[in-house]
Amino acid sequence: MKGDQKKTLQYLKTARGQLDGVIKMIEEDRYCIDISNQLLAIESLVQKANQEVLKGHLHHCVKEAFESGKENEKIDEIVQLISKMTK
Numbered sequence: 001m002k003g004d005q006k007k008t009l010q011y012l013k014t015a016r017g018q019l020d021g022v023i024k025m026i027e028e029d030r031y032c033i034d035i036s037n038q039l040l041a042i043e044s045l046v047q048k049a050n051q052e053v054l055k056g057h058l059h060h061c062v063k064e065a066f067e068s069g070k071e072n073e074k075i076d077e078i079v080q081l082i083s084k085m086t087k
Helices: 005-027 032-067 071-085
Strands: none
Touching: 005 032, 032 071
16 A cells, blocks of 8 residues: 555444444443434445555555656546545
């Protein structure tokens, strides 16, 4: 991975901790809206981690592909990924 590993790991470890908390909330039969709010926070952290991964990909892998004349493959990858993200 070429992105900011420290920042990406921080987001994911925080999300993991929150997910453990949500599991406990469900086991304790806590209020649905409180659980849902925590799940939304986890989604946000995972999205931020993904943004860091993609930023690193663009700055390194895609940049290198353009410099070596192999940009079409990387463009296709990004288009496919955007397609998955918008479904």
